[in-house]
Amino acid sequence: MxxxxxxxxxxxxxxxxxxxxxxxxxxxxxxxxxxxxxxxxxxxxxxxxxxxxxxxxxxxxxxxxxxxxxxxxxxxxxLGLDRHWNLVMVGAGNLGYALCTYKGFNMRGFSIVGVFDNDLTKIGKRINDLEVLPMESMPDIIKDHNVRIGIIATPTRAAQEVADYMIKCGMQAILNFAPLPLTLPDYIEVRNVDLSVKLEILTFNLGFKSAQNV
Amino acid sequence: MxxxxxxxxxxxxxxxxxxxxxxxxxxxxxxxxxxxxxxxxxxxxxxxxxxxxxxxxxxxxxxxxxxxxxxxxxxxxxLGLDRHWNLVMVGAGNLGYALCTYKGFNMRGFSIVGVFDNDLTKIGKRINDLEVLPMESMPDIIKDHNVRIGIIATPTRAAQEVADYMIKCGMQAILNFAPLPLTLPDYIEVRNVDLSVKLEILTFNLGFKSAQNV
DNA sequence: TATATCATGTGAAGTAAATAACATTAACTG
DNA sequence: CAGTTAATGTTATTTACTTCACATGATATA
Incomplete structure (x- = not known):
């Protein structure tokens, strides 16, 4: 039932x-x-x-x-993890690199099948067995690999534009690592991973404890 | 009031x-x-x-x-951000590297002042202007820079041991990126950043939507 | 200076989530 | 095979959080 x-x-x-x-x-x-x-x-x-x-x-x-x-x-x-999920990612900086090589994703059935950037110095570089591609290649990769989820690992200023493009390419869900609330249609699933929010919860809580500081 | x-x-x-x-x-x-x-x-x-x-x-x-x-x-x-916070980090892999170079921390008044690893091939390497140090150097760095918060960016298997060591070194709060619930004394503030949990919320939610998949 | 408008701050109402409590069912013991 | 222990599933209770609604105080206008 x-x-x-x-x-x-x-x-x-x-x-x-x-x-x-x-x-x-x-x-x-x-x-x-x-x-x-x-x-x-x-x-x-x-x-x-x-x-x-x-x-x-x-x-x-x-x-x-x-x-x-x-x-x-x-x-x-x-959780929907009785199957394999292919992902695309935009942003081939240090964070993008770390996420691409993160074992935790593979262990749960996730594979990043495309990494994109608009920075010409990054396009063509290799991360594991993936080549960093220009943004225009995204639609093909998405179609070929049946991708429904995109990861944003770009600088903050690019995040909204990238999200819009992902949706145009047919993405249904976005995992956003940029510390910026995205404005997107309701039918898109979005979750933000904000790397410093949890850190700030720690400093908030430490604020009530003995300072003993400089 | x-x-x-x-x-x-x-x-x-x-x-x-x-x-x-x-x-x-x-x-x-x-x-x-x-x-x-x-x-x-x-x-x-x-x-x-x-x-x-x-x-x-x-x-x-x-x-x-x-x-x-x-x-x-x-x-x-x-939030306690009207001051500067020095941090130490353990784990100089790809994630550690990304966190060290993450602009979002600096913008909020955080500085990573020590990066540690027990991997001899990583010790001595440079990340920005920091040299990766052996674990034994942690107490000195913590004392010199008045550090109260530690970041764990190690493989899962090392996380608990690293956390215990951090506490022995006097850390009061821990930001843990390893996908493992840490067992620590109550007086320690801990928050976990689990990179794949949010991704799994997305797959959970997509599970209720049209599959259209392979 | 009276009047209309605006947006905060807050107590009350409503909703949601976590905890507690317990009835139910399974295994073990002598 | 009765009695005891154990641990689930679920209802009831409590706690926590969010939304609502409006009184309050500030500004602008004529």
Missing amino acids: VKTLRVPEATVTRLSIYSRYLERLDRNGVTSVSSGEIADGVGVSPAQVRKDLAYFGEFGTRGVGYNVKDLMRYTLKI | VKTLRVPEATVTRLSIYSRYLERLDRNGVTSVSSGEIADGVGVSPAQVRKDLAYFGEFGTRGVGYNVKDLMRYTLKI
Whole structure:
């Protein structure tokens, strides 16, 4: 039976964390796990774990717990990770380079199949087995590799224009690393990864603690 | 009057966004702004903007709005960004390199003053004007530069050990880029930046839309 | 100086999320 | 095979967050 309740984004976020934790348990040969153990492992409450899973069905056995491999597969499937996802990226600077070589994406079934830049000094360079291409090549790559998600790793000033172009090329979702809120049509899925926001939460919190500083 | 109410983390996150938006307005020569304009600029509701600010005081003028430069300074001060913050980082791989050269940190008053690695092939290399140092050098750098915050940009398997070492060296807060929940004492402030979680929120959401795929 | 307009600040109302509590079912024990 | 323990799934409760609505104070206008 499919639950049609709206799922909180926080739940999806935690699901991603759970599934990675389950992969680790599985690699370590653990076959069974309880909501309490998952909770301890990722730093939430056991009730939260069960509640999150309850949005999608019943995956455990009362009195026993969860089968690690099964729950891992279920969570991956829920997240849409039971398949392979091809991505394109714009921005071949240091951040773009780091993201292209980031193992964490591959481990979750993501492949960056095209890297684009408008900087002539960057076009033609190689990142792993990819050549940095001019922006005009994007439509072909997208078509050839069935790409639906684009990553923006450009300087802030270019981000909006790049996003607009991506949408023109048919992208349905954008992961934006530029610290700028993008203005896009509602039907486009966008999430921002702002590298310094979390840092500023830390400085905010440290502000209430003993300064002991210069 | 100081409000002692607990401030939601979501509010702090938005404050960080507001303050960057205000900096942009200020650079563009805008001197006055309303909660509605801020709201439109960053994609939240006007009431939300006012509520967020209300946790910290009254910064506007009724009937008029906010002075851009003043509000910018207030928000920066609230976030603890009215001062300079020195950081250390462990992990001189591609991600570490990208973070070291990331302009967004400098623009907000952050400086990475030490980069460490235990990989002998990386130690001695230069990133900008910094030399990659062995882990043993961390305590001296921290003391010399009054560092309170550490960044972890290592492979997942090293992250916990690095975090423990940072705390031994006196760090009070950690920004962790490794996709692994760290187990640390309560008095340490930790935030994780997981590069693929947001990507998986996108795939989750795309899962409910027309597949049109292979 | 009265009047109209504007936009903040805030208490109240509404919504959403997290936690607690417990009934249910499975496994183990003697 | 009854009794005990364990851990899920789910309802109820509490807490937290957001939105609404409006009184308040400021500016502009005639």
